[in-house]
Amino acid sequence: xxxxxxxxxxxxxxxxxxxxxxxxxxxxxxxxxxxxxxxxxxxxxxxxxxxxxxxxxxxxxxxxxxxxxxxxxxxxxxxxxxxxxxxxxxxxxxxxxxxxxxxxxxxxxxxxxxxxxxxxxxxxxxxxxxxxxxxxxxxxxxx
Amino acid sequence: xxxxxxxxxxxxxxxxxxxxxxxxxxxxxxxxxxxxxxxxxxxxxxxxxxxxxxxxxxxxxxxxxxx
Numbered sequence: 001x002x003x004x005x006x007x008x009x010x011x012x013x014x015x016x017x018x019x020x021x022x023x024x025x026x027x028x029x030x031x032x033x034x035x036x037x038x039x040x041x042x043x044x045x046x047x048x049x050x051x052x053x054x055x056x057x058x059x060x061x062x063x064x065x066x067x068x069x070x071x072x073x074x075x076x077x078x079x080x081x082x083x084x085x086x087x088x089x090x091x092x093x094x095x096x097x098x099x100x101x102x103x104x105x106x107x108x109x110x111x112x113x114x115x116x117x118x119x120x121x122x123x124x125x126x127x128x129x130x131x132x133x134x135x136x137x138x139x140x141x142x143x
Numbered sequence: 144x145x146x147x148x149x150x151x152x153x154x155x156x157x158x159x160x161x162x163x164x165x166x167x168x169x170x171x172x173x174x175x176x177x178x179x180x181x182x183x184x185x186x187x188x189x190x191x192x193x194x195x196x197x198x199x200x201x202x203x204x205x206x207x208x209x210x
Contacts, residue, residue, distance in 0.1 A: 075163075080184050081172040 004060060011053025018046030094132070101125050145204040149177040151195050166190055 021042030028035060063070040076082060105125060108118045152162055152173075159177075163170040168187065175181035176191075183191065183203075192199045 075167050076169055078167070079169045079172055080187055081175060081181055082169060 003056070007053050007056035007060065009053075010049050010056065014046045014049030014051070014053055016046070017042045018050060021046055098129070101128075144182050145179060145206065146176065147202050147204070148173075148191065151197070151202065152177075155195075162194075165194060 021039045021044075024031075024035075024039035024042065028039075031039075063073065101121070102125070105118065105121055108121065152159070159170050159173045163173045166173075166187070172181065176183060188199050188203060192202055195202065
């Protein structure tokens with residue numbers, strides 16, 4: 001029930017954003033600066049949320065009529081091998097990301113890019129590394 | 144780690160799908176276990192042992208790695 005409400009809210013918010021985006025495009029055709037990009041951001045986000053809401057509602061309706069499929073889906077989600085595969089894949093992607101983002105930051109710095117975007121990238125990188133260290137310490141205590 | 148899962152399953156005439164449904168795991172997990180590609184968690188090992196009514200060590204054969 002809670003998931004159904006969440007899907008409906010997602011759908012409504014998506015439609016509202018989509019409507020707002022289309023209205024802004026029509027109402028302010030000669031907008032400048034941030035206002036120029038804002039309607040298209042609204043349309044993009046709105047379409048994404050609308051699609052997610054619709055797929056969630058359709059998915060739940062189909063699973064309600066087919067309890068066997070729902071049970072199989074639950075088994076697939078909880079299956080320990082599937083979970084281990086997903087976790088290993090995420091770990092590999094994180095390792096790759098650390099090298100790729102590191103190289104990208106150095107390249108941006110050497111290319112003489114603006115200070116602020118490079119700094120934002122460095123902070124984002126350090127934040128992700130910080131999250132990793134936090135969970136490492138937390139899990140060290142818990143397990 | 145080697146195991147006798149396939150042997151025990153076939154002895155009792157159970158299909159991989161049936162065993163997977165009884166243990167609430169995917170059929171692929173059963174296949175990987177039988178091929179020795181995947182080692183189960185201790186909880187799943189206990190569930191498998193209970194399902195067949197035998198001890199864990201009668202199904203899973205632990206061999207120390209030779210150095």
